[in-house]
Amino acid sequence: MSDQRNALPLSARGLSKRFGSVQAVSHIDLEVARGDALGLLGPNGAGKSTTLSMLMGLRRPDAGEALLFGHAAGSPQARMLTGATPQSTGFPDQLSPREILTYTAARYGGRPRIDDLVARFGLEKLIDRRVAGFSGGEMRRVALALAFVGEPKLVFLDEPTTGLDTAAQEGFRAVARDYVEGGGTLVLTSHHWEEIEEICGTIALIDQGETVLTGRIEDIRARTSINRLSFALAESAVPPEWMQATHDGQRWHVETADSDGVLRRMVSDSVPFTGLTLEPLKLKDLIDRVRQEEILQ
Template identity: 70%
Template sequence: MTLHSSDLAIHARGLAKRFGAVQAVARIDLDLAPGEALGLLGTNGAGKSTTLAMLMGLRVPDAGQALVFGHPPGSPAARRWTGATPQARDLPDQVTPREILSYAAQRYGVPPAIDRLIADFGLGDLIDRRVAGFSGGQMRRVALALAFVGQPRLVFLDEPTSGLDSAAQDAFRVMARGYVAQGGALVLTSHHWDEIEAICSSIAVIDRGETVLAGRIDAIRARARITRLGFDLPPDLVPPLWLGARHDGARWQAETADSDTALRRMVAEALPFANLTLQPLELKDLIHHLRQEGTRP
């Protein structure tokens, strides 16, 4: 089956945006299908929020085009199906979350599913309190609930869990996965790699406004199956050079694409290792590795 661009939640080509001397986004292409979650990764100032702002219709690109379910970002049709977290400080502070969410639901023309939102975003004790005086994490929960209140088919979340405690972060992951499993499309930026890996099927790594690595996480992993070996050695010994191991201050660590062969050889050479651990390389380190190699999955 071929997807037409109007079936895609997002179809963007060549997006670019400059602020004065800063080329915030250079040429970004993105496609996102319903039922998929895309994680945008990149250092501070890489261009993630600017990309989202163009996809939400909040900023007009200097070049390139984007469509949201076949409609221009910011058009009534695109906005009807799109949810996003506002900046927490943009919320009026003399009203309660119940009032804010009910108003927002009305604007989207959907019933306010307040009980569902209370459960999904841990708003039980907060729902009828004025938001003035809410902590950062409490504000963030209201902002997250606002992103989902309109029964959107596409949600943009810019660093959704910054400021959330660990229980709220876990609850968010469950909620986000459920949303995507039911056919929702999600774009997420985060500096937490484990969060991206727990929720997203694909990633795009942005560096100075350009996509430097993009693809499905499983394909990226399949491309480079690298295992990290950790082990202890008696203090007077160093591992053989072929292993390429280094000492991280506590233990010896080595990365290998073929852990079976490496282990057989360690045993054959009677290396007296102890407390051996084998772990797949974390996504963050894997991407670092791939970028250094200059390969693109």
């Protein structure tokens, strides 16, 4: 085993899991550095939760292994260093969030900073109520607070913001960014690409149990020099054919590696644009582009 003081928060090799006839996860390799956040992306049924459950030590892989700070996933040493919020959670009805948080913190051998968690996860009105009758979003906030209660060095979150209202989603994103900036390591799944883009330095795109694209977002971005030009035109006007612009019902968009050239030609052709913006591609479009280019190569 590698020197545990220097071991990566997460290093997984060849993780595989089958359920009957379904190969849910197939030879997945993952690595995450200290202070980084890894976002797992992919369609429903891709294998994200199954991968996370093996990393959390809740499921045994059929093949492969995962080490957390050099300790086998699921080992007591690994559990002491990690916190998690699975995709679905349930708590005993008669307990309050304060009791649930206190019991869980005791397993880590620490005393919880309840006030801090209450503020970070907006639990002010909930902390001493029994969880029986909590709404889905209220339950989710308790489950998220639970992942952080032991002040873990590594946190796994499966679709953390599903069911949260907009304010709670923003609150969570701030918590996640602070955690990573403070040196914590995060692994999360999400169907919200903008959430992954905001929180994560690294992504792994999973499809049918396999990693189809992985890497640091900035490195993936450096593979393509495409930018997105957007503008409006008067109602009946259309951009010239050469621009290959698409319309979203309100504005026109052009993805191009030569935004300066396109802009010059728009001016010389007297295209009557208004409100023009130039932006790097959003993560979803960037990944579609990079994958498309890889297929074409």
